[in-house]
Amino acid sequence: MAEVQGSKKKKKKSSKRTRKEHRYTGEQTYASKVAVGVGMLGAALLGAGVYERWIFEQPKSFAVYLVALGAFALVGAVAFGDLGTLPVRVGDLGIAIERGNELERIGWCDLKRVYAEKGKLFLEGKESTSAINIAAQPKAVARILAEGTRRIPEAMDVKRAAIEGLPTPRDDDGEVLTVDAPQVAGRTCAASGKTVAFERDARLCPQCGEVYLKDRVPKKCLTCAADLGERALEA
Ligand SMILES: [Zn+2]
Structure with a gap:
Protein backbone atom coordinates (compact mmCIF):
# COMPACT_ATOMS: atom_id res chain seq x y z
CA MET A 1 0.00 0.00 0.00
CA ALA A 2 3.01 2.19 -0.57
CA GLU A 3 1.28 4.23 -3.16
CA VAL A 4 -1.72 5.04 -1.04
CA GLN A 5 -1.38 8.61 0.03
CA GLY A 6 -3.14 11.34 1.88
CA SER A 7 -5.90 12.36 -0.48
CA LYS A 8 -6.52 15.76 1.04
CA LYS A 9 -4.12 17.88 -0.91
CA LYS A 10 -4.98 21.55 -1.05
CA LYS A 11 -7.18 22.31 -4.01
CA LYS A 12 -5.63 24.58 -6.60
CA LYS A 13 -7.23 25.78 -9.78
CA SER A 14 -5.18 23.16 -11.52
CA SER A 15 -6.70 20.29 -13.41
CA LYS A 16 -5.36 17.71 -11.03
CA ARG A 17 -7.85 15.47 -9.41
CA THR A 18 -8.09 12.66 -6.95
CA ARG A 19 -7.48 9.30 -8.49
CA LYS A 20 -9.14 6.28 -7.04
CA GLU A 21 -9.08 2.59 -7.47
CA HIS A 22 -10.86 -0.41 -6.03
CA ARG A 23 -8.82 -3.25 -4.62
CA TYR A 24 -10.24 -6.75 -4.59
CA THR A 25 -8.67 -9.66 -2.81
CA GLY A 26 -9.17 -13.04 -4.41
CA GLU A 27 -12.20 -14.92 -3.21
CA GLN A 28 -12.10 -18.46 -1.96
CA THR A 29 -14.38 -19.89 -4.55
CA TYR A 30 -15.54 -23.17 -5.85
CA ALA A 31 -12.99 -22.71 -8.63
CA SER A 32 -10.02 -22.28 -6.32
CA LYS A 33 -11.15 -25.27 -4.29
CA VAL A 34 -11.32 -27.22 -7.52
CA ALA A 35 -7.80 -26.04 -8.29
CA VAL A 36 -6.63 -27.41 -4.96
CA GLY A 37 -8.49 -30.65 -5.65
CA VAL A 38 -7.03 -30.96 -9.12
CA GLY A 39 -3.60 -30.25 -7.71
CA MET A 40 -3.97 -32.99 -5.14
CA LEU A 41 -5.29 -35.37 -7.76
CA GLY A 42 -2.34 -34.46 -9.98
CA ALA A 43 0.08 -35.18 -7.17
CA ALA A 44 -1.63 -38.52 -6.52
CA LEU A 45 -1.55 -39.49 -10.20
CA LEU A 46 2.06 -38.48 -10.40
CA GLY A 47 2.87 -40.64 -7.40
CA ALA A 48 0.88 -43.59 -8.69
CA GLY A 49 2.48 -43.26 -12.12
CA VAL A 50 5.97 -43.16 -10.72
CA TYR A 51 5.19 -46.17 -8.57
CA GLU A 52 3.74 -48.19 -11.47
CA ARG A 53 6.43 -47.29 -13.92
CA TRP A 54 9.62 -47.36 -11.94
CA ILE A 55 8.99 -49.08 -8.66
CA PHE A 56 6.42 -51.78 -9.39
CA GLU A 57 8.08 -54.93 -10.63
CA GLN A 58 6.18 -55.23 -13.88
CA PRO A 59 6.04 -51.70 -15.27
CA LYS A 60 2.88 -50.75 -17.08
CA SER A 61 3.07 -48.56 -20.11
CA PHE A 62 0.07 -46.45 -19.08
CA ALA A 63 2.06 -45.37 -16.07
CA VAL A 64 3.96 -42.93 -18.26
CA TYR A 65 0.67 -41.26 -19.11
CA LEU A 66 -0.26 -41.15 -15.45
CA VAL A 67 2.95 -39.31 -14.74
CA ALA A 68 2.38 -36.90 -17.60
CA LEU A 69 -1.25 -36.30 -16.67
CA GLY A 70 -0.38 -35.92 -13.02
CA ALA A 71 2.37 -33.43 -13.70
CA PHE A 72 0.15 -31.51 -16.08
CA ALA A 73 -2.71 -31.30 -13.57
CA LEU A 74 -0.34 -30.27 -10.81
CA VAL A 75 1.29 -27.50 -12.83
CA GLY A 76 -2.08 -26.35 -14.14
CA ALA A 77 -3.58 -26.25 -10.67
CA VAL A 78 -0.66 -24.28 -9.29
CA ALA A 79 -0.88 -21.68 -12.06
CA PHE A 80 -4.67 -21.56 -11.93
CA GLY A 81 -4.89 -21.38 -8.17
CA ASP A 82 -2.22 -18.72 -8.00
CA LEU A 83 -3.91 -16.48 -10.51
CA GLY A 84 -7.20 -16.84 -8.72
CA THR A 85 -5.97 -15.49 -5.44
CA LEU A 86 -3.91 -12.47 -6.45
CA PRO A 87 -5.45 -9.15 -5.44
CA VAL A 88 -6.56 -7.00 -8.35
CA ARG A 89 -7.01 -3.23 -8.49
CA VAL A 90 -9.24 -1.41 -10.93
CA GLY A 91 -9.65 2.33 -11.27
CA ASP A 92 -8.39 5.57 -12.76
CA LEU A 93 -4.93 4.18 -13.38
CA GLY A 94 -6.16 1.12 -15.17
CA ILE A 95 -5.81 -2.40 -13.86
CA ALA A 96 -3.14 -3.70 -11.52
CA ILE A 97 -2.44 -7.24 -10.39
CA GLU A 98 -0.58 -7.54 -7.11
CA ARG A 99 2.21 -10.07 -7.32
CA GLY A 100 3.70 -10.06 -3.88
CA ASN A 101 5.16 -6.60 -3.44
CA GLU A 102 5.04 -5.88 -7.15
CA LEU A 103 2.19 -4.12 -8.86
CA GLU A 104 1.79 -5.29 -12.41
CA ARG A 105 -0.06 -2.32 -13.80
CA ILE A 106 -1.57 -1.72 -17.19
CA GLY A 107 -3.20 1.57 -18.11
CA TRP A 108 -6.50 1.67 -19.94
CA CYS A 109 -4.79 3.36 -22.87
CA ASP A 110 -2.32 0.48 -23.15
CA LEU A 111 -4.96 -2.22 -23.50
CA LYS A 112 -5.30 -3.54 -27.02
CA ARG A 113 -7.96 -6.12 -26.38
CA VAL A 114 -9.90 -7.46 -23.40
CA TYR A 115 -11.57 -10.81 -23.87
CA ALA A 116 -12.86 -13.79 -21.90
CA GLU A 117 -11.81 -17.34 -22.56
CA LYS A 118 -11.95 -20.53 -20.52
CA GLY A 119 -13.04 -18.80 -17.35
CA LYS A 120 -10.42 -16.09 -17.49
CA LEU A 121 -10.44 -12.47 -18.48
CA PHE A 122 -7.45 -11.72 -20.68
CA LEU A 123 -5.93 -8.26 -20.71
CA GLU A 124 -3.91 -7.95 -23.87
CA GLY A 125 -1.52 -5.03 -23.79
CA LYS A 126 1.02 -3.72 -26.23
CA GLU A 127 3.80 -5.75 -24.68
CA SER A 128 2.24 -8.48 -22.61
CA THR A 129 -0.99 -10.22 -21.75
CA SER A 130 -2.29 -10.88 -18.25
CA ALA A 131 -5.20 -13.04 -17.19
CA ILE A 132 -7.59 -12.82 -14.28
CA ASN A 133 -9.62 -15.76 -13.06
CA ILE A 134 -13.24 -14.68 -13.39
CA ALA A 135 -14.64 -17.03 -10.74
CA ALA A 136 -12.10 -15.89 -8.16
CA GLN A 137 -12.41 -12.18 -8.97
CA PRO A 138 -16.03 -11.62 -10.02
CA LYS A 139 -16.25 -8.09 -8.65
CA ALA A 140 -12.95 -6.98 -10.15
CA VAL A 141 -13.88 -8.45 -13.51
CA ALA A 142 -17.31 -6.80 -13.36
CA ARG A 143 -15.65 -3.44 -12.71
CA ILE A 144 -13.10 -3.94 -15.47
CA LEU A 145 -15.92 -4.63 -17.90
CA ALA A 146 -17.99 -1.67 -16.72
CA GLU A 147 -15.13 0.82 -16.69
CA GLY A 148 -13.55 -0.63 -19.82
CA THR A 149 -16.79 -0.27 -21.76
CA ARG A 150 -16.93 3.37 -20.72
CA ARG A 151 -13.25 4.18 -21.13
CA ILE A 152 -11.95 2.09 -24.01
CA PRO A 153 -14.99 0.61 -25.78
CA GLU A 154 -12.97 -0.31 -28.87
CA ALA A 155 -10.73 -2.68 -26.95
CA MET A 156 -13.56 -4.52 -25.23
CA ASP A 157 -14.24 -7.85 -26.88
CA VAL A 158 -16.12 -9.81 -24.24
CA LYS A 159 -19.09 -11.95 -25.13
CA ARG A 160 -22.09 -11.72 -22.89
CA ALA A 161 -22.27 -15.48 -22.31
CA ALA A 162 -18.75 -15.54 -20.88
CA ILE A 163 -19.61 -13.15 -18.09
CA GLU A 164 -23.08 -14.19 -17.02
CA GLY A 165 -23.88 -13.87 -13.35
CA LEU A 166 -21.29 -11.23 -12.54
CA PRO A 167 -22.26 -8.73 -9.84
CA THR A 168 -23.05 -5.10 -10.64
CA PRO A 169 -20.12 -2.86 -9.63
CA ARG A 170 -20.87 -0.52 -6.76
CA ASP A 171 -19.10 2.64 -5.69
CA ASP A 172 -18.03 1.09 -2.41
CA ASP A 173 -16.89 -2.19 -3.90
CA GLY A 174 -13.77 -3.76 -2.46
CA GLU A 175 -11.28 -1.50 -0.74
CA VAL A 176 -11.32 2.02 -2.18
CA LEU A 177 -7.83 3.52 -2.39
CA THR A 178 -6.57 6.94 -3.34
CA VAL A 179 -3.62 6.62 -5.67
CA ASP A 180 -0.90 8.88 -6.96
ZN1 LIG B 1 -8.29 8.76 -23.87
Whole structure:
Protein backbone atom coordinates (compact mmCIF):
# COMPACT_ATOMS: atom_id res chain seq x y z
CA MET A 1 0.00 0.00 0.00
CA ALA A 2 3.01 2.19 -0.57
CA GLU A 3 1.28 4.23 -3.16
CA VAL A 4 -1.72 5.04 -1.04
CA GLN A 5 -1.38 8.61 0.03
CA GLY A 6 -3.14 11.34 1.88
CA SER A 7 -5.90 12.36 -0.48
CA LYS A 8 -6.52 15.76 1.04
CA LYS A 9 -4.12 17.88 -0.91
CA LYS A 10 -4.98 21.55 -1.05
CA LYS A 11 -7.18 22.31 -4.01
CA LYS A 12 -5.63 24.58 -6.60
CA LYS A 13 -7.23 25.78 -9.78
CA SER A 14 -5.18 23.16 -11.52
CA SER A 15 -6.70 20.29 -13.41
CA LYS A 16 -5.36 17.71 -11.03
CA ARG A 17 -7.85 15.47 -9.41
CA THR A 18 -8.09 12.66 -6.95
CA ARG A 19 -7.48 9.30 -8.49
CA LYS A 20 -9.14 6.28 -7.04
CA GLU A 21 -9.08 2.59 -7.47
CA HIS A 22 -10.86 -0.41 -6.03
CA ARG A 23 -8.82 -3.25 -4.62
CA TYR A 24 -10.24 -6.75 -4.59
CA THR A 25 -8.67 -9.66 -2.81
CA GLY A 26 -9.17 -13.04 -4.41
CA GLU A 27 -12.20 -14.92 -3.21
CA GLN A 28 -12.10 -18.46 -1.96
CA THR A 29 -14.38 -19.89 -4.55
CA TYR A 30 -15.54 -23.17 -5.85
CA ALA A 31 -12.99 -22.71 -8.63
CA SER A 32 -10.02 -22.28 -6.32
CA LYS A 33 -11.15 -25.27 -4.29
CA VAL A 34 -11.32 -27.22 -7.52
CA ALA A 35 -7.80 -26.04 -8.29
CA VAL A 36 -6.63 -27.41 -4.96
CA GLY A 37 -8.49 -30.65 -5.65
CA VAL A 38 -7.03 -30.96 -9.12
CA GLY A 39 -3.60 -30.25 -7.71
CA MET A 40 -3.97 -32.99 -5.14
CA LEU A 41 -5.29 -35.37 -7.76
CA GLY A 42 -2.34 -34.46 -9.98
CA ALA A 43 0.08 -35.18 -7.17
CA ALA A 44 -1.63 -38.52 -6.52
CA LEU A 45 -1.55 -39.49 -10.20
CA LEU A 46 2.06 -38.48 -10.40
CA GLY A 47 2.87 -40.64 -7.40
CA ALA A 48 0.88 -43.59 -8.69
CA GLY A 49 2.48 -43.26 -12.12
CA VAL A 50 5.97 -43.16 -10.72
CA TYR A 51 5.19 -46.17 -8.57
CA GLU A 52 3.74 -48.19 -11.47
CA ARG A 53 6.43 -47.29 -13.92
CA TRP A 54 9.62 -47.36 -11.94
CA ILE A 55 8.99 -49.08 -8.66
CA PHE A 56 6.42 -51.78 -9.39
CA GLU A 57 8.08 -54.93 -10.63
CA GLN A 58 6.18 -55.23 -13.88
CA PRO A 59 6.04 -51.70 -15.27
CA LYS A 60 2.88 -50.75 -17.08
CA SER A 61 3.07 -48.56 -20.11
CA PHE A 62 0.07 -46.45 -19.08
CA ALA A 63 2.06 -45.37 -16.07
CA VAL A 64 3.96 -42.93 -18.26
CA TYR A 65 0.67 -41.26 -19.11
CA LEU A 66 -0.26 -41.15 -15.45
CA VAL A 67 2.95 -39.31 -14.74
CA ALA A 68 2.38 -36.90 -17.60
CA LEU A 69 -1.25 -36.30 -16.67
CA GLY A 70 -0.38 -35.92 -13.02
CA ALA A 71 2.37 -33.43 -13.70
CA PHE A 72 0.15 -31.51 -16.08
CA ALA A 73 -2.71 -31.30 -13.57
CA LEU A 74 -0.34 -30.27 -10.81
CA VAL A 75 1.29 -27.50 -12.83
CA GLY A 76 -2.08 -26.35 -14.14
CA ALA A 77 -3.58 -26.25 -10.67
CA VAL A 78 -0.66 -24.28 -9.29
CA ALA A 79 -0.88 -21.68 -12.06
CA PHE A 80 -4.67 -21.56 -11.93
CA GLY A 81 -4.89 -21.38 -8.17
CA ASP A 82 -2.22 -18.72 -8.00
CA LEU A 83 -3.91 -16.48 -10.51
CA GLY A 84 -7.20 -16.84 -8.72
CA THR A 85 -5.97 -15.49 -5.44
CA LEU A 86 -3.91 -12.47 -6.45
CA PRO A 87 -5.45 -9.15 -5.44
CA VAL A 88 -6.56 -7.00 -8.35
CA ARG A 89 -7.01 -3.23 -8.49
CA VAL A 90 -9.24 -1.41 -10.93
CA GLY A 91 -9.65 2.33 -11.27
CA ASP A 92 -8.39 5.57 -12.76
CA LEU A 93 -4.93 4.18 -13.38
CA GLY A 94 -6.16 1.12 -15.17
CA ILE A 95 -5.81 -2.40 -13.86
CA ALA A 96 -3.14 -3.70 -11.52
CA ILE A 97 -2.44 -7.24 -10.39
CA GLU A 98 -0.58 -7.54 -7.11
CA ARG A 99 2.21 -10.07 -7.32
CA GLY A 100 3.70 -10.06 -3.88
CA ASN A 101 5.16 -6.60 -3.44
CA GLU A 102 5.04 -5.88 -7.15
CA LEU A 103 2.19 -4.12 -8.86
CA GLU A 104 1.79 -5.29 -12.41
CA ARG A 105 -0.06 -2.32 -13.80
CA ILE A 106 -1.57 -1.72 -17.19
CA GLY A 107 -3.20 1.57 -18.11
CA TRP A 108 -6.50 1.67 -19.94
CA CYS A 109 -4.79 3.36 -22.87
CA ASP A 110 -2.32 0.48 -23.15
CA LEU A 111 -4.96 -2.22 -23.50
CA LYS A 112 -5.30 -3.54 -27.02
CA ARG A 113 -7.96 -6.12 -26.38
CA VAL A 114 -9.90 -7.46 -23.40
CA TYR A 115 -11.57 -10.81 -23.87
CA ALA A 116 -12.86 -13.79 -21.90
CA GLU A 117 -11.81 -17.34 -22.56
CA LYS A 118 -11.95 -20.53 -20.52
CA GLY A 119 -13.04 -18.80 -17.35
CA LYS A 120 -10.42 -16.09 -17.49
CA LEU A 121 -10.44 -12.47 -18.48
CA PHE A 122 -7.45 -11.72 -20.68
CA LEU A 123 -5.93 -8.26 -20.71
CA GLU A 124 -3.91 -7.95 -23.87
CA GLY A 125 -1.52 -5.03 -23.79
CA LYS A 126 1.02 -3.72 -26.23
CA GLU A 127 3.80 -5.75 -24.68
CA SER A 128 2.24 -8.48 -22.61
CA THR A 129 -0.99 -10.22 -21.75
CA SER A 130 -2.29 -10.88 -18.25
CA ALA A 131 -5.20 -13.04 -17.19
CA ILE A 132 -7.59 -12.82 -14.28
CA ASN A 133 -9.62 -15.76 -13.06
CA ILE A 134 -13.24 -14.68 -13.39
CA ALA A 135 -14.64 -17.03 -10.74
CA ALA A 136 -12.10 -15.89 -8.16
CA GLN A 137 -12.41 -12.18 -8.97
CA PRO A 138 -16.03 -11.62 -10.02
CA LYS A 139 -16.25 -8.09 -8.65
CA ALA A 140 -12.95 -6.98 -10.15
CA VAL A 141 -13.88 -8.45 -13.51
CA ALA A 142 -17.31 -6.80 -13.36
CA ARG A 143 -15.65 -3.44 -12.71
CA ILE A 144 -13.10 -3.94 -15.47
CA LEU A 145 -15.92 -4.63 -17.90
CA ALA A 146 -17.99 -1.67 -16.72
CA GLU A 147 -15.13 0.82 -16.69
CA GLY A 148 -13.55 -0.63 -19.82
CA THR A 149 -16.79 -0.27 -21.76
CA ARG A 150 -16.93 3.37 -20.72
CA ARG A 151 -13.25 4.18 -21.13
CA ILE A 152 -11.95 2.09 -24.01
CA PRO A 153 -14.99 0.61 -25.78
CA GLU A 154 -12.97 -0.31 -28.87
CA ALA A 155 -10.73 -2.68 -26.95
CA MET A 156 -13.56 -4.52 -25.23
CA ASP A 157 -14.24 -7.85 -26.88
CA VAL A 158 -16.12 -9.81 -24.24
CA LYS A 159 -19.09 -11.95 -25.13
CA ARG A 160 -22.09 -11.72 -22.89
CA ALA A 161 -22.27 -15.48 -22.31
CA ALA A 162 -18.75 -15.54 -20.88
CA ILE A 163 -19.61 -13.15 -18.09
CA GLU A 164 -23.08 -14.19 -17.02
CA GLY A 165 -23.88 -13.87 -13.35
CA LEU A 166 -21.29 -11.23 -12.54
CA PRO A 167 -22.26 -8.73 -9.84
CA THR A 168 -23.05 -5.10 -10.64
CA PRO A 169 -20.12 -2.86 -9.63
CA ARG A 170 -20.87 -0.52 -6.76
CA ASP A 171 -19.10 2.64 -5.69
CA ASP A 172 -18.03 1.09 -2.41
CA ASP A 173 -16.89 -2.19 -3.90
CA GLY A 174 -13.77 -3.76 -2.46
CA GLU A 175 -11.28 -1.50 -0.74
CA VAL A 176 -11.32 2.02 -2.18
CA LEU A 177 -7.83 3.52 -2.39
CA THR A 178 -6.57 6.94 -3.34
CA VAL A 179 -3.62 6.62 -5.67
CA ASP A 180 -0.90 8.88 -6.96
CA ALA A 181 -0.72 10.00 -10.54
CA PRO A 182 0.83 7.42 -12.80
CA GLN A 183 4.48 7.63 -13.81
CA VAL A 184 4.53 9.67 -17.00
CA ALA A 185 8.14 10.74 -17.42
CA GLY A 186 9.64 8.54 -20.09
CA ARG A 187 6.35 7.79 -21.77
CA THR A 188 5.69 8.68 -25.36
CA CYS A 189 3.31 11.47 -26.32
CA ALA A 190 0.52 9.79 -28.29
CA ALA A 191 0.18 12.78 -30.60
CA SER A 192 3.78 13.70 -31.39
CA GLY A 193 5.66 10.49 -30.69
CA LYS A 194 8.10 12.47 -28.58
CA THR A 195 9.24 11.27 -25.19
CA VAL A 196 7.82 13.10 -22.20
CA ALA A 197 10.86 14.17 -20.21
CA PHE A 198 9.22 15.97 -17.32
CA GLU A 199 6.04 15.29 -15.47
CA ARG A 200 5.06 18.97 -15.63
CA ASP A 201 5.00 18.81 -19.44
CA ALA A 202 2.55 15.94 -19.51
CA ARG A 203 -1.21 15.97 -19.81
CA LEU A 204 -3.37 12.90 -19.40
CA CYS A 205 -6.66 11.82 -20.85
CA PRO A 206 -9.07 11.53 -17.90
CA GLN A 207 -10.87 8.65 -19.55
CA CYS A 208 -8.13 6.27 -20.69
CA GLY A 209 -4.96 7.76 -19.20
CA GLU A 210 -3.25 8.35 -22.53
CA VAL A 211 -0.27 10.69 -22.24
CA TYR A 212 0.33 13.84 -24.29
CA LEU A 213 2.80 16.67 -24.22
CA LYS A 214 0.94 19.71 -22.96
CA ASP A 215 1.40 21.59 -26.23
CA ARG A 216 0.19 18.67 -28.27
CA VAL A 217 -3.08 17.78 -26.58
CA PRO A 218 -5.62 17.03 -29.34
CA LYS A 219 -9.30 17.99 -29.24
CA LYS A 220 -10.21 14.35 -28.96
CA CYS A 221 -8.11 11.64 -27.38
CA LEU A 222 -6.40 9.65 -30.12
CA THR A 223 -6.77 6.43 -28.13
CA CYS A 224 -10.29 6.51 -26.73
CA ALA A 225 -11.87 9.42 -28.66
CA ALA A 226 -12.97 11.21 -25.51
CA ASP A 227 -13.22 15.00 -25.72
CA LEU A 228 -9.92 16.27 -24.49
CA GLY A 229 -8.55 19.78 -24.96
CA GLU A 230 -9.09 21.61 -21.67
CA ARG A 231 -10.19 18.43 -19.96
CA ALA A 232 -6.71 16.94 -20.06
CA LEU A 233 -5.29 16.38 -16.59
CA GLU A 234 -1.97 17.27 -15.11
CA ALA A 235 0.01 14.33 -13.92
ZN1 LIG B 1 -8.29 8.76 -23.87
